Amino acid sequence: MTSSQIRLILCLNLLVLVVLAGCTPAQQIAAFDGERAYQLLKFQVDLGPRYPGSSGHKAAHEMIFGYLKKYASTVETQEFRVQATNDSEPLVLKNIIALFDSKAKGNKDYVLLAAHWDTRPTADCEVTAEDQKKPILGANDGASGTAVLLEMARVLHHRKPPIGVVMVFFDGEDYGPTSERMFLGSRYFAENLERSISSVGKSVNIRYGVLLDMVGDRNLMIYREGHSVDAAPEVVDKVWTAADELGYGKYFGREVKYTIEDDHVPLIKAGIKCIDVIDFDYAAWHTLDDTPDKCSPKSLQIVGRVVERVIYSEKP
Numbered sequence: 001m002t003s004s005q006i007r008l009i010l011c012l013n014l015l016v017l018v019v020l021a022g023c024t025p026a027q028q029i030a031a032f033d034g035e036r037a038y039q040l041l042k043f044q045v046d047l048g049p050r051y052p053g054s055s056g057h058k059a060a061h062e063m064i065f066g067y068l069k070k071y072a073s074t075v076e077t078q079e080f081r082v083q084a085t086n087d088s089e090p091l092v093l094k095n096i097i098a099l100f101d102s103k104a105k106g107n108k109d110y111v112l113l114a115a116h117w118d119t120r121p122t123a124d125c126e127v128t129a130e131d132q133k134k135p136i137l138g139a140n141d142g143a144s145g146t147a148v149l150l151e152m153a154r155v156l157h158h159r160k161p162p163i164g165v166v167m168v169f170f171d172g173e174d175y176g177p178t179s180e181r182m183f184l185g186s187r188y189f190a191e192n193l194e195r196s197i198s199s200v201g202k203s204v205n206i207r208y209g210v211l212l213d214m215v216g217d218r219n220l221m222i223y224r225e226g227h228s229v230d231a232a233p234e235v236v237d238k239v240w241t242a243a244d245e246l247g248y249g250k251y252f253g254r255e256v257k258y259t260i261e262d263d264h265v266p267l268i269k270a271g272i273k274c275i276d277v278i279d280f281d282y283a284a285w286h287t288l289d290d291t292p293d294k295c296s297p298k299s300l301q302i303v304g305r306v307v308e309r310v311i312y313s314e315k316p
Helices: 003-020 034-046 055-069 143-158 184-191 193-198 226-231 233-245 264-269 297-312
Strands: 074-082 091-100 109-116 164-170 205-213 222-225 252-258 274-278
Touching: 034 055, 034 143, 034 297, 055 074, 055 091, 055 143, 074 184, 091 143, 091 184, 109 143, 109 184, 109 264, 109 297, 143 164, 143 205, 143 297, 164 184, 184 193, 184 264, 205 233, 205 264, 205 297, 222 226, 222 274, 226 233, 226 252, 226 264, 226 274, 233 252, 233 274, 233 297, 264 274
Parallel strands: 109 164, 109 205, 205 274, 222 252
Antiparallel strands: 074 091, 091 164
C-alpha cells in the first residue's frame, strides 16, 4: 500500500467520524442530513482547487471513489482524454459512475442523479487580471452538488429505494475558458451513452435525470430552468411538487428565470429527460469567494430532502 493510499484511508476514516459526531445510531441511518453533506462539502474544499491536472483533482477523485465504494452496489471510473489546446498534453478526465440497486429484484428502471466534481481553473469573474488567473475553490460550484449526492449515497445504502439510482459525477464541466471546453464529462458520457451505462455491468433503463449544480448557496432560491422545462416539464413538476409537499416551496420559484448551458444539455440531446436544479443567483460564482461560508447545511438539506422525496416516491 502506497503512502498516498494510507493517507486517503486515514482521511476517509476521519471524515466518517466527523459526519457521525453528535448523531444517535437511529439518526445515522435515517433521512438525508444536511450537516453531513456540509462536512462533505468542506472536505472537498480542503483538498484545494480540483481542476484537471491539479493535485486536488487527483485527491478528490480518490476521495469520491473511496466514499462511494462503501455504499454503492457498483462504482466505476470512466477515464477519457481531451486535447485542451493544440500544443498541450491531453487532459486526463474521470467521470465517476455509481449504481444503487432498488429493493425490487429484476427492476431495470433507474433514475439518474448527476453533479460535477471538478472546479474552475480560472476565477474569470474576479475584478483584477491577476486574480482572474487563479483557480477557485468551488465550494458551491462543484462541491455542493457532489456533497448532496455523496450523502444521498449513504441514504440509498441504508434504505433501499423503490427504483434504482445511477449517480454520475462529471469531470471537466468547468474547465473553460469558453463553452467549447466545458461540459466535457457529460458530453463524453452522453456521446457514449450505451457504453457509459454498461460500464457498471448492468442493463439499465434511465427513466429520467436530475442534475444538481450550485445548490449550497446559503441564500437558496432555485428557479425553473429553461432547457429543463422544454425537455422534461413533467420531471420539473415532480421535483417542484416534492418541494411543496415538504414545505420548501418558498425556495423553489415557479417561473423560468434562466436558460443555462449545463451538464443536462448533452444528456437531453442523447434522449434522457434531464433537468437542472440550480441556484444561479450566486454572487461568488467563478470568483475566489466561492468558499464554504457562502454555503449552508440548511440549503444542502433542503435540496437533498427534495431529491430524496422524489426518489422514494417513485413506483417500480
